[in-house]
Amino acid sequence: MSERNMSSFQYHRHTAYSRSRMSGHLLDWANQPEVYKTYEGISSxxxxxxxxxxxxxxxxxxxxxxxxxxxxxxxxxxxxxxxxxxxxxxxxxxxxxxxxxxxxxxxxxxxxxxxxxxxxxxxxxxxxxxxxxxxxxxxxxxxxxxxxxxxxxxxxxxxxxxxxxxxxxxxxxxxxxxxxxxxxxxxxxxxxxxxxxxxxxxxxxxxxxxxxxxxxxxxxxxxxxxxxxxxxxxxxxxxxxxxxxxxxxxxxxxxxxxxxxxxxxxxxxxxxxxxxxxxxxxxxxxADAPDSAVSGISSRHDPGISVQNWQAIERCKTGNQMLTYPELLVRRRSKRNYIPHPMQQNDFGGLLDLICTSCGVVDKNADGADSLQVGFLADRVEGLTPGFYLLDPHERRIGLVQPGQLTGIMTNACLNQDWLAHAAVHFLFMADLNFLDQRWGARGYRYAMIRAGRIGQMIYLAATALNMGACGIGAFYDEEVNAILDLNPSSSLLYLVAAGPVKRL
Ligand SMILES: Cc1cc2nc3c(=O)[nH]c(=O)nc-3n(C[C@H](O)[C@H](O)[C@H](O)COP(=O)(O)O)c2cc1C
Structure with missing residues (x-):
């Protein structure tokens, strides 16, 4: 593979985890990287x-x-x-x-x-x-x-x-x-x-x-x-x-x-x-960031998922008891102690509302705003049919793609991190990698991943604000998760963030 020719599609496929091909890898503890940058001889x-x-x-x-x-x-x-x-x-x-x-x-x-x-x-x-x-x-x-x-x-x-x-x-x-x-x-x-x-x-x-x-x-x-x-x-x-x-x-x-x-x-x-x-x-x-306005690619981002009926997300009116952002920031932690209780309708609405509002604020100018498809698996949300949904943050609506309890098989595909099965919702970040490559070159991969991380952090903070927990998941068997979601061959799951009620300590 030559130095400068890797596409989003090739990189993502090349770094896929597969149940049958996972090779063990011993960590080199003697050469563990330093997590703080230091500058010898430079004052602070x-x-x-x-x-x-x-x-x-x-x-x-x-x-x-x-x-x-x-x-x-x-x-x-x-x-x-x-x-x-x-x-x-x-x-x-x-x-x-x-x-x-x-x-x-x-x-x-x-x-x-x-x-x-x-x-x-x-x-x-x-x-x-x-x-x-x-x-x-x-x-x-x-x-x-x-x-x-x-x-x-x-x-x-x-x-x-x-x-x-x-x-x-x-x-x-x-x-x-x-x-x-x-x-x-x-x-x-x-x-x-x-x-x-x-x-x-x-x-x-x-x-x-x-x-x-x-x-x-x-x-x-x-x-x-x-x-x-x-x-x-x-x-x-x-x-x-x-x-x-x-x-x-x-x-x-x-x-x-x-x-x-x-x-x-x-x-x-x-x-x-x-x-x-x-x-x-x-x-x-x-490295060469193409100007998205002159790329000439007008096709829409389509990982092959279709929605029959969309339903609007209400603007959240409750939540005045929420903590402030500085308070939430110090409380935010990855939570894995989910309890199999349904997420309250109000809390779910509040979560979606915060995600959509946050996306809308920056998307007007940010490059690659349409680089990502957001969805979720909802197994236990009060008043919502269990299934795989798409979230359209710009139109503030959700749409059912496929009904069914899917967090269990998704948990298996996430390297059997069993606690995930108890999380009420798995948020999903997906992209058509060929679309990214055509629209923005390999730069498109950065846009989609950065955007997924951004929304992931908002889910963590919003869940903390609503007295729930969240945890990012980057470890999954790529082909298995794509098959569960029935994505088209050029599309992939990029990131998953679990959220839901957690045990009070
Ligand atoms: C991109 C990303 C991927 C992650 N993947 C996993 C994962 O697969 N399994 C897991 O248990 N935690 C995962 N985490 C959570 C991290 O382990 C956690 O953020 C880290 O240990 C720091 O702890 P804190 O979030 O409580 O501050 C992930 C976090 C991020 C941001």
């Missing part, structure tokens, strides 16, 4: 810990009700954003050391994603490029020069007038590949989607205008960040805006300085890193 700047502004409950926030005027962006605001995007939330002992879980879920808790911040003139912080040190709540200054303009250019963003800062999410492939080998690219993208959803919610929580960019010039962005695109690569960029009367002057581009080795080598997370060639192959095949 503590992030201010000021109080968060008073917050609305989660439902009101997601619906954008009672929005306060957009706040000005200061160093304190940036600190809030980072804290509300990803932070340490729980501690456990692991191999004789403290191990910390985070506010965004991550396959195998391997945490492949990093966050960078660039700004040209936010008060109280020198212009430049910074890495977010999540463990110590610090910024690592990487460039002390104005970089916002080249980043805006690399996302083809012509209007620079109100741009105040950019946040960039990257993935360090070996952190996940250490355990999941070639399949890890799936998880690095899904995990990035989880982090991105938190970032979007943090900006909504703080009423900061923003735009999300999955389409950017890889080489330009990676080189600004000082990462080589093979060990670590940028996955998503988010621009933040300030009100026009306090706009920051964005500097004209000029040649950026050469970065020191301590920064250029910082993506190395293990003494012995193995490169699984499928990962650079699919990632680099998607």
């Amino acid at each position: 700047i503590p992030l201010p810990n000021g109080n968060l502004p008073e917050e609305r409950n989660f439902r009101e926030m997601v619906h954008g009700e009672e929005t306060r005027p957009p706040s000005g962006i200061t160093f304190q605001t940036l600190s809030h954003i980072l804290r509300l995007t990803n932070t340490l939330t729980a501690r456990t002992r692991y191999s004789g050391r403290d191990f910390f879980y985070r506010s965004a879920a991550s396959a195998g808790a391997l945490y492949p994603n990093e966050i960078y911040l660039a700004h040209d003139g936010v008060p109280d912080l020198n212009p430049g490029l910074y890495h977010y040190g999540i463990r110590d709540r610090v910024l690592h200054p990487l460039r002390q020069e104005k970089v916002l303009c080249p980043i805006l250019d690399a996302t083809d963003f012509p209007d620079k007038t109100n741009a105040a800062a950019s946040l960039l999410i990257t993935g360090i492939f070996f952190r996940s590949a250490w355990k999941y080998r070639a399949r890890a690219y799936r998880y690095v993208l899904l995990d990035a989607g989880h982090v991105l959803e938190n970032l979007i919610l943090s900006l909504r929580c703080l009423s900061i205008p923003f735009s999300v960019h999955n389409r950017f010039h890889d080489r330009d962005v990676n080189s600004i960040l000082g990462i080589n695109g093979r060990q670590e690569a940028c996955i998503a960029v988010v621009h933040l805006y300030s009100e026009s009367d306090e706009a920051f002057p964005v500097a004209e581009p000029r040649k950026l300085s050469v970065l020191p080795e301590a920064i250029l080598q910082s993506s190395t997370v293990s003494a012995k890193e193995v490169v699984y060639p499928e990962i650079p192959s699919i990632h680099e095949a998607g």
Whole structure:
């Protein structure tokens, strides 16, 4: 297989799990990747810990009700954003050391994603490029020069007038590949989607205008960040805006300085890193992001599933007792202690409402909004015929594809993770991989996976808000799950998120 020719379809099929072909794989504990990035000889700047502004409950926030005027962006605001995007939330002992879980879920808790911040003139912080040190709540200054303009250019963003800062999410492939080998690219993208959803919610929580960019010039962005695109690569960029009367002057581009080795080598997370060639192959095949508007492909995304009758999702009016987003973020955990009780109709409606509302907010601008088909298996939802349904978040409706109790066989196909059978609902994220390839080239795979991760994180938070549990599932026998859903030959399940009532502890 040549370096730059892997398609979404080929990568996904090539990294399929199969009951008959699963080979055992011993983890190389001596070379377990470091989960925190370090920069030798580079100082760190503590992030201010000021109080968060008073917050609305989660439902009101997601619906954008009672929005306060957009706040000005200061160093304190940036600190809030980072804290509300990803932070340490729980501690456990692991191999004789403290191990910390985070506010965004991550396959195998391997945490492949990093966050960078660039700004040209936010008060109280020198212009430049910074890495977010999540463990110590610090910024690592990487460039002390104005970089916002080249980043805006690399996302083809012509209007620079109100741009105040950019946040960039990257993935360090070996952190996940250490355990999941070639399949890890799936998880690095899904995990990035989880982090991105938190970032979007943090900006909504703080009423900061923003735009999300999955389409950017890889080489330009990676080189600004000082990462080589093979060990670590940028996955998503988010621009933040300030009100026009306090706009920051964005500097004209000029040649950026050469970065020191301590920064250029910082993506190395293990003494012995193995490169699984499928990962650079699919990632680099998607390096040239085609403009979706000029792709000329007008066919609709169709994984071969048809719905007879659609039913509307009511806008959720209840939920005023819900916790706030910052409160939910620290409570969110993967739950596997499901009880075989039906999900209440109201809770299910609330869950769907939050998912649809969240999708609608960003989809207007985000690339690849129609890269994904969302569905669910509902075995135990009050008032709903058990079966396989599609969810159309834009039209806010659901449609029955096939009646029947299907979570049991789906559980078997998910590597027999038996607790899954008790979850009331299995949310499903599916895509026609050939459609992705035709429409966006291999870049389409990123769009679909990031989007699946984003909605997955929203399901986690919405379930937590409704006193239920959720858990992402990336481990499944691919052909078996596709057969259960009767997808057409070019389509696949990308990700599954279980949700439902859990045992109260
Ligand atoms: C993309 C993805 C795939 C996952 N796959 C599985 C899985 O197959 N089985 C499982 O039990 N948990 C799975 N998880 C849950 C992670 O194990 C969990 O997020 C991680 O251990 C961190 O714990 P926390 O979510 O409680 O913070 C997955 C999570 C993500 C984001």
